[in-house]
Amino acid sequence: MTTSTWYVLAIIIYLFVMLAIGYWSYKQTSQYDDYVLGGRGLNPFVAALSAGASDMSGWLLMGLPGALFLTGFSELWMAIGLTVGAWFNWKLVAPRLRAYSEVANNSITVPSFFENRVHDHSRVLRIVAALVIIFFFTFYVSSGMVSGGRYFESTFQGDYLTGMLIVAAVTVAYTFIGGFLAVSYTDAVQGMLMFAALIIVPVMAIIALDNPADIFSFAAENPYATGGAIENPQYFSLFSGVSAAVIIGNLAWGLGYFGQPHIIVRFMALRSPADAATGRRVGIGWMALSILGAVFVALAGTVFFTNTDHSITDQENYETIFLDMAQIMFHPLVAGLVLTAVLAAIMSTMSSQLLVVSSSLIEDLFTIVKKDKPSDAVMMNLSRTAVVAVAVLAAVLAINPNDSILGLVSFAWAGFGAAFGPLVLFSLFWKRLNAPGAIAGMITGAVVTIVWGMTSLGDLIYEIVPGFAAAAIVTWVVSLATAAPRPETTAEFDAAQELIAKANRDKNFQFEGAAD
Template sequence: MSDHAWFITAMVIYLIAMLLIGLYGYKQTDQYEDYMLGGRQLHPFVAALSAGASDMSGWLLMGLPAAIFVSGFSKLWVAIGLLIGAALNWWFTAPRLRTYTEVANNSITLPTFLEHRLEDRKHVLRVVAGLVILVFFTFYVASGMVAGGRYFESTFGASYLWGMIIIAGVTVVYTFIGGFLAVSYTDAVQGTIMFFALLMVPIMAFITVGDSSSLFDWQLHNGYGNDQLAANPDWFSLFSGVSAITVISGLAWGLGYFGQPHIIVRFMALRKPSDAKQGLAYGVSWMALSMVGAVFVAIMAPGFFAMDPSISIVDQVNFETIFLDMGRILFHPLIAGLVLTAVLAAIMSTISSQLLVVSSALVEDMYKGLFNKKASDNLLKLLSRIAVVLVAVMAFFIARNPDSAVLKLVEFAWAGFGSAFGPVVIASLYWRRLNVPGAVAGVLAGALVAFVWGGLPTLGVWVTEKPFGLYEMVPGVLASIVAMVVVSLATKPPAPHVVEMFDEVQEISKTMKGHPEADLRATKESVEAHHAQPTS
């Protein structure tokens, strides 16, 4: 069999497995809430790997190794910021959000939660949040399609366009039929594949190359990347030649976690708030080890390709195929095909999660919330599936430019969500004075500043540079915090019963923390009964 035949065999096995998981999810999905949130019965291991896989996406296997390959360890500040942000998100956001979303009228999406938390009877917050999700997730889904096109170019020498079509098509199908459970289970499988692939490739590179010592310092003394990149003596330095702006911008990626709807929806779906502790352990361990693998791919790639003139990197513009190319060269074609499915896994896990969140924004937050509150479960599931297809089509048109860089699309969308929702989500969980005008101002200010500062993307082409080279997350988050606090304090405080619910949730959270196995519903009823007792 030819190499391509082996690759296709491995890919077909993988894609069939994903579709079967989608079918399983379909059989487990009876109610609309099951389609959107899995009945709040997600195991913390599945939640952690699902959140990690949908978060890291093609960026972990393509964008991050390429960025380090080109610029060195100065790009590690992004990974450091993400690791810190993920840990803090699981620690501070997950348990309280799991509690509050059930107490606040069993909210199953982020915009719905914000509306119920603040009692926005005019639905302004729901609409604004839904529109922000629609705009930024369309760019985010596009990044996955770009990675899919690159995958097919590198692996099969196939058309970029056909690569996008195949990846998007299969992902849409299993998301369409299986909903949240299908997405979560496939993400967990995909996260496992990514984890082992990222560890196997650098280990095999070290074993295979005769002069393995040169794998670790080639870029310090020699040009590489077909001599497009000059030798860089400071390649391994986190600080040398690195400005404060670079450090701040890299670490700022961690701020994005608190506002990513496709990640925090996993917190809402946990079985109970105390599961967040296990989720933290699983998720951060997976993420740290996977990042170590991605870093070693970038370290070894310059010498690996430069020492053998018979091999080359397919992507000579952004160098985003180095992981793919190394896997293809190092292993038997069938094993290589299975390793290369890690990129498929990363791409598809992210696209599926994001399609589902955008679908929920359109159907749950807009159609049901504004136009048809009594819509049947069957109608809502049908509309959600239609929305999945429509958003995929829009993202496809953005991603059809083959020169779109995965990392640029991801960093733009990541900053948009982190700036728009991060401060508001944290404030909704920990600040009792937050009100509707303040939350709306925070979401709008963060989204607009991130969008403009990020360079006004037009079909994947950035027409301006970032001012001062500063990542748009920083001014976006600052603008959101200032707008949210100033407007909240300048307008009427929230209604007394809104504050009362906030205080009850704090009490429930404290009780659940001291008694992790306690039933949330029973604890809620106990706290409410205590508050209802007349004072003497």
């Protein structure tokens, strides 16, 4: 068989596995809460891998190795910021959000938690939060579809539109039928595939080198690693060629974790707050080793592609070194399975975002205008319809891709981080938070991020820094300047903190019954 045929076979195997998981999840899903949040019974191992896979996307396998290969270790600041931010997210947010979201009227979406946390009877907070999610994630999903189309173009030299539609159709299919469980378990499988690929490819590349130790010295003398321009003696320096503002901006990516709906919803789905400790160890271990694998892909590439006759397909950003190394070293079937790791990264992010958007459309907007809540069966069907509707809109935007859509990935990360991040932290740690402060802070974070990112100010520092700071200050000031929360709101806060403490002391504590 030809190489392309082997690749196609590998992709078909992978896609059928994803659909099979979707069907299994469908059989486990009988209630609306199951479809949206998995019945709050998510295993911490699955939660950790699914959160990591839905977060990292193709940046981990293509963007980071390419940037490190081209520029050097100064590109690691973003990875450092993300790892630190993820650790604090699991440590500070996960156990408290798991407890509080159930205590606060069994909130199953991020906007509903915000509303129930401060007892906002105006519904303004919930509506604005849902609109922020729908706006950013529609374009975010579209960028994933664009990536899927580009993946098929570069891997199979196929048609962009055909590849985009195949990726979109399979992702929508398993999200449509299986809901939260399908998204979580497929993400976990995709996370394991990404992890395996990032370990296997650099290890095999290093073994193939005549002198593996060259990876620690060759890059500093390698003009090819700097785009054929000049030698880079500062390759291994974290500080070479980057300003303090760039370092701060890249580290600030870690702040975004506190406000990413598709990540923190995994915390709400854990079996109990105590599971957050296991999730943290698994998630951060997966993340650190995966980033280390990406680093060694770049290091091995600096020798692999300069001491052999092999070349890199992407001669501008060098983002194909992972794909090129896999294709060169492995049998086409094995290479095809390794290449599916990129597809897995794309699909895991898309599916998580699709489900969050559909939940916001139905749970956070439809139920507000519908006085009598429909049955579970009707709500699940409405959510499935919303998944398809959002996917169709995102596909329309992706038919003619442009840089503005792809650029919204970092823009949306900053938007969610600034709009939701401070509010999540205040909700979980500050009893004095009230509805006016929450609403004002969230709007401020979103507006500052948008304005900063769309003007020349974005060239000074990443927009999440001013957006997060402004939202935090406004939330604090407005909350103090307006009426204190009602006694029932503060009593609920105390009850949630007490349950968290009990769950942390006793791993066998029956949290669900105590939260009722």
